[in-house]
Amino acid sequence: MDWILDKKRPICPQLCENLCIIIATGKIAPGEKLMSVREVALKAGVTPNTVQKSFEQLEQKGIIYSRRGSGWFVCEDTHIARETLQQLVRSKTGKYLDDMYSLGLSKDDIISTIKEYDHE
Amino acid sequence: MSEILKCENLYKNYGAKPAINGVTLSVESGRIIGLLGPNGAGKTTLIKLISGLLTPNSGSLTIDGNEPGIKTKPLVSYLPDVNYLNNWMSVEQIVGMFTDFYEDFRPELAFEMIERLGIDRKERLKNLSKGNKEKVCLILVMSRSAKLYLLDEPIAGVDPATRDYIISTIINNYSPDASVLISTHLISDIESVLDEVIFIKDGVIVLQDTVDHIREEHNQSVDELFREVFKW
Structure with a gap:
């Protein structure tokens, strides 16, 4: 459990922020595969449902996309994350x-x- | 998402004293839920009613549509708040016993988790530390493919590293078909892993809500809200 989250704020937006930082700073490059829902859940010590929700929100914003059966990937255009x-x-x-x-x-x-x- | 647990107007008295005083609640599958309340609020009684160890005085309770009984035994995996295993048995013997008892028990998974902890499978339970004993109990309960896991105070009296291990084990075994109900009064340790919380006080449900909704609405952690609701 490496991610430290603020206990007063809802978890979902904090996960979105952390993932945006990872993408905007290039730790995971455009087109590359994102961590799985379970990996993020374990890293942040949160329920997989919340991680799923934050992934879906990032997808709606056009930051990541899902490929059926093979997981989540970072979009080529990262300007929203930045x-x-x-x-x-x-x-x-x-x-x-x-x-x-x-x-x-x-x-x-x-x-x-x-x-x-x-x-x- | 289907409804895995449903209680309606549930009452349970110990003699003249009411322990569960009209509980109505519903739990969907694929959720991790905290049953939170101070000592004596009725957490363990409610869990024992769901597991079928106690029978209610009145009201109805169904698990996946069935009343507690022979049909719900394979659906419910229960971790009591006290050690109920035979201390003279070895870890291996206990895994064997669970394999015999429960059709849905996955011994390979249990052994894998036990080995990752560095616990010798030939070791007798009585020689394990308190923390390791609790971890083994949790591993046994989570190694079943149940639909409803009932964990009564799984993090009470363990060190922070063990607590993290327990939380990781719950996340790792998460399945969208199953729900996990965790009773505790140590909220700040566990609240981030919960989808929903149920506050229980004097045998009555005072609140059922999602963790993020509570934080959004009150601008405070569930733990802080709990301290407010249960101030005395």
């Missing part, structure tokens, strides 16, 4: 900025903090 990734980047940045503002930092302070920060 858009989802961008939305996540924006919302996480917003949350970070809110945290920093509440600590009394200005935007310039935050930028210099980021520049000076050595990430191990």
